[in-house]
Amino acid sequence: MSNTAAETLPGFLSPEVAADPDAYYRRLRAEDPVHWDDGYQGYLISKHADVGFAYRNPLFSTQNYEVSLQPVFGRSMLQMDGSEHSRKKALVTPYFRGKGLEKWAPVIARNVATILDRSVASASEHITRGFLPGSTVDLLADFGYYLPVYVITDMLGLPHSDYDRFFNWYNRHVAFLGNLARDPEIDESGRQATGELWAYLGPVVEDRRSNLGDDLISGLITAEIDGERLADAEILTHITQLLNAGSETTGKALASMFAYLLRERALFEEVRDDRSQVIPAISETLRISPPSQMNGRKITQDVEIHGVRLPAGTLVMLLMASANRDEDRFADPDTFNYHRTDLAHEKTFSAAGDTFAFGSGRHFCLGAMLAKSELEMASNVLLDRFPDMRLVDGFEPEWSGLKMRSVHSLKVTL
Template identity: 45%
Template sequence: MTTAPQEPTASHASSSPDILSPAFAADPYGAYRTMRAHAPLIRHEATDSYLISRYEDVERVFRDKAGEFTTDNYDWQIEPVHGRTILQLSGREHAVRRALVAPAFRGRELQEKFLPVIERNARELIDAFRHSGETDLVEAFATRFPVLVIADMLGLDKADHDRFHAWYTTVIAFLGNLAGDPDVAAAGERTRQEFAAYMIPVIQRRRSAPGDDLLSALCTAEVDGVRMSDEDIKAFCSLLLAAGGETTDKAIASIFANLLGHPEQLAAVREDRSLIDRAFAETLRFTPPVHMIMRQTAVEVELSGGTVPAGATVTCLIGAANRDESRYRDPDRFDIFRTDLTGTTAFSAAADHLAFALGRHFCVGALLARAEVEAGVNQLLDAMPDVRLADGYVPSEQGVFTRGPTSLPVRFTPVGARPDRG
């Protein structure tokens, strides 16, 4: 890097919040306010990146209408644990690979083939605690549900759930290893080898004898004469387990943490289940599962607060941008009824929040996450109509790169053996 951003003042730069500090991990939102107001562009030495925190800047990076940004950062950020993925591709190569995987995550196929899988997995998990009158929603449901759904969609053995969960937890730790801990890095690279040893034989068997599952569809799909290699499919499955597991896990936990903290909004959602979409969209804005996504500059770029040189890493602080005062009214308030967030477009590339990114790299699994959240929240509310936090418990988030509640003990009056919905 040859130039530094023209920050407001040198003293301001020296007093900017440190995203690797314990204080930031405990509560990043105050730090985000300071950044947006006084240091919208920070050269962060420890991560060798430029931090941006304002909505207009993060939106510009994600949309990238001028071709100023690339995903070359994923070469070192995710390839060591996943292999080369669709996130690293551009142009026709990216368009073809996305066309190969996208159909399973679109409306009709998702609804007809995979919604029953989602509903069944939610029901089976809830059946294990519906009569108990108490549970930890994170441990008993949120951390298990999305991984089981993805394993079921792929036609993998759900008895291997603990292995899948351990792998994606290690991968997420690798992605969030901003301080460069060598043990975390080594564990992530071991996971790539272990996952490949598990998946490649499964992929080869599925090529020989395809079934009616997503993995078979990936093995047989063809667009413009291009088919996915074993390595392509393995990398995509690894990415799907990690990204789809971690984000939906934290989203479901956060939705309930937010609603339980706002009983009147919880009551509204309980009475009108069409509000689940709004609750999910507002949770994605207010407490997004992923707080930062990186990009690389292809050219020198002017952003709020100064200049970023070509070839630099830009850390887009989603958690900060989604609470930007210039974009949202009273942004530090959770409000599923807010008028400056559009629920109908919240799960598309036209979203007016940044939790799924935007543009050509908009999250391909957004509709899957929506379907999982709708099914999960519906069935949980049916099974626990008077759900409330355990006495004296105050939910708290943990994490820097990804963030959400690690525990959510609740109490409820048990109802019938089966939910009315699903």
């Protein structure tokens, strides 16, 4: 680390960085791409190539999740390595990839439309029932936050009357995951939310074992690889993980995408009139403003990056948001441009993607294709129903947050 960088870079958890993290990341990439931060007590890795290297290198483990995730998720696949991770992932992957994804309806049914079609359509209809052309709504608070929670609740085969309970648990989990400063009240609230959620789900899982249906819980109960099935605790963990991962990605990415499109009216009209541009617009949003901005890792053996020796046991923060705006990887990286040629949009929702919105490597987000379906279908519903949507006069979208970041509201006239 240069002396200048050591003296002048603000602390990672400072208000200055929270106010404009992208400016901070530009400095990191230019001045100190492997930067020790005293407040975090670990290294910040900011370059695209280095973040990719870390995701692919098994020495960068997810052991840190014992503190940052396990208290609210339980012990999940995100913390597993080697053969244990491979076995557990094989049990659930069929429900979120390829034919397994296509056959959902209403969750894993084999003879009707996919669950995502029905669930997203049902949720969108439920949420927008009170939306009228010409009215004013907050697209994030009134639609984006609710949609993925409604969809996952529907996929679990749970009553619509419990939407608000799931939304409450989800919000408290989100606060826990973003609590880098470890505020004790936020920490305790997140842990209590998991206790409440699992107390609710436990009897449901027990009942489904005797009364299997066409829902996600039944699918997880019956999933089997080489005679191995998921234990109840593992089922609860997967459900909790999906509730949070899908919700964060979908709701915030959807709002951010419409913010970018509506700030330049021509972009909104192009996507509205040419739906082949919906996926590129989503992909570019996930590059320039990924809802989840960073992932932590713990190093299991000494490793060196850019001449910096990182000893075993060191915590590192992989700054996905910084890597996605790396000048050495993307042209004009701070510009929203879904026509860019240096990003393979069709790969964004796979582990072969050019960006890190869903992580990368063996721990690539299992729910990425679920998020893709929700984002694409929800976008088309909104474009179909409200083709004249525009920002409320005088409203300018603003992004906020550090660990999780998006527009904090999006006021539109439908």
